[in-house]
Amino acid sequence: MKHKNSLKVAITGANGFVGKNVGKALAKKGISVVGIIRKGKGSSIIFGDVVTSEDLSEDYLTSKLYGCSALLHFIGKGKQTVDSDYQKVNVGITKNVIKLCKKAKIKKIIYISGLGVSKDTTFGYFISKFQAEQEIINSGLDYTIFRASYIIGKDDSLSNFLFKQMKKGKMMVPGSGRYRLQPIFVGDVAEVVFQSITQKKFSNKIIDLVGPKMVTFNDYIRDFLQGKKIPIKNINLENAYHAALNNPKTDFGIDDLNILIGDYVGNHKKLKSMSRIEFKTYKDVLETCCLS
Secondary structure: OOOHHHOEEEEEOOOOHHHHHHHHHHHHOOOEEEEEEOOOOOOOOOOOEEEEOOOOOOOOHHHHHOOOOEEEEOOOOOOOOOOOOHHHHHHHHHHHHHHHHHHOOOOEEEEEEEOOOOOOOOOHHHHHHHHHHHHHHOOOOEEEEEEEOOEEOOOOHHHHHHHHHHHHOOEEEEOOOOOEEOOEEHHHHHHHHHHHHHOHHHOOEEEEEOOOOOEEHHHHHHHHHOOOOOOEEEEOHHHHHHHHHHOOOOOOOHHHHHHHHOOOOOOHHHHHHHHOOOOOOHHHHHHHOOOO
8 A cells, every 4th residue: 555645535525524524634644635526516625626527427537536546435315306316326326436446547445335234125225325335346446335324523414403403492303212323423434434545454344334332312312402401302203204205395304214213233343443543422522523
């Protein structure tokens, strides 16, 4: 592996929450970063070069990415519409990423998949993530696939959602709220990604990207409120699914509900023993980070 100061990497979804944080952290370590963003999404990236692409299939990308040691594939579709479904984004764009890596002679893909993804899933979002994983595994390229729980930090999607609930004056919890999360701090994610670029022990591995503490959704919300007197209301699960099916503006989409209620937890010990990082707990993040 090259010395880190001569490394160059590309990041798809570079202006998303994970892409921005990882890109900034890698640039601070002296790695050259090429951020790939959608046309019209603005180039508000504070690290490296910016390249625009619609679906990672454009010919001009090959020369722009030549010399990259790794491509960090952080584009993912978490909610599907009539115009943009899981197959098109999660599987189709991954196929384009693999072709691009081969053309640009990039030997490694680092992919963020989802915690709970497996060959036994019956859930559309997870099926598409599993198929994307299989495309990468069968590509002949070196890979590290991270099956991620909720990644938290300043401006993450879970925190933004909970802040919106706070502004409405009521925290809504679908069902019992006893299903568990295993949140991981985005700064720790950046360090793990750095290691997976620079260390061979991460080669051709699927790893749970999860924090050190499991917590029920009920308890996470209570900790998130940090003593603020905002009522927490459990909503009937059947009603929550009915609203998700019939109202595109509902707080919880079908896929949000499936992921939450799935009660997906992972193997933090393996991640810790491989990376030797002192991971922040979700409570550390809530207490020390301004998340909004």
